[in-house]
């Protein structure tokens with residue numbers, strides 16, 4: 001649909017156009033951007049509905065954006081990625097500008113490489129690939145099980161198999177680690193991304209913590225879990241069965257763990273509330289939200305770290321903050337005690353399926369080691385046009 005539409009726009013255009021690339025400027029808002037490039041604020045912001053207006057708040061520093069201009073330097077289209085799934089598409093049609101949020105079309109490739117360790121896995125991966133992201137996912141996923149500092153020996157090897165998304169021929173978004181191996185003192189350690197989206201070691205033990213340390217990035221804890229506390233609004237003693245994170249209104253809230261949304265609407269003093277059910281009888285709750293993220297509703301599966309809503313002060317609340325609760329079999333427990341403690345061990349049928357997956361990855365890692373597979377830089381020729389345009393390929397990827 002998008003393809004046809006963009007094609008249509010350009011077959012009616014008489015002049016050749018050019019694409020300008022830029023990265024989203026630090027601290028710039030969507031409104032700043034419109035003003036800077038002289039696009040109409042009324043049609044492209046104030047006339048939008050609330051959901052679309054909120055989407056525009058998601059622009060993040062450093063994101064690669066594109067603007068298509070005609071020969072008179074007039075903006076014909078702009079693509080502004082909001083995340084790895086959705087982008088803002090601004091386009092000019094019949095003399096006026098329009099706004100829409102459209103999916104990002106990307107291609108996922110499975111890639112692999114091995115290398116010999118000279119300094120540390122982090123530095124060596126960056127040196128080999130030029131990618132901080134690859135270094136980060138490698139180190140993050142071994143963090144809880146291994147101590148690189150003490151056990152590493154020069155000349156040990158590591159191997160990584162991962163999925164990389166490409167948008168318009170360029171690596172895009174966070175790669176997903178599928179399997180990795182690191183040798184420490186000649187002994188090989190593996191991790192595998194299982195079908196349940198969790199990481200396990202060779203024995204089928206989960207290797208990362210079940211809950212994220214904080215559901216709001218960079219937020220300060222303003223109130224701790226306690227079974228008894230003074231309530232400043234109600235002027236009476238109350239239990240505080242969660243942890244409060246003070247943050248500015250609109251700050252994104254992420255799922256502390258993977259699971260299924262079982263509640264996403266208003267609930268009395270909680271205000272706008274999200275409940276997520278996790279494995280092993282755990283449930284997390286996120287209260288006083290300003291709003292839910294688009295698409296967040298009952299029955300939806302979410303991944304650890306995925307944005308689910310925004311900090312607000314709905315319900316009984318004295319100011320913008322997230323009230324975060326963790327419950328096990330319905331009973332509130334102190335979230336700060338559980339962080340990165342609970343892990344899962346595979347059994348029975350799940351274990352059988354995991355062993356098959358593990359053996360496949362082992363085989364492929366052995367092959368990469370034997371072949372000494374090196375990191376391949378994305379080919380320049382893979383580059384395609386961002387918009388449909390006569391001066392370049394007709395492919396809109």
Ligand SMILES: [Zn+2]
Pocket residue numbers: 223240242243244322323324
């Ligand atoms: Zn609270």
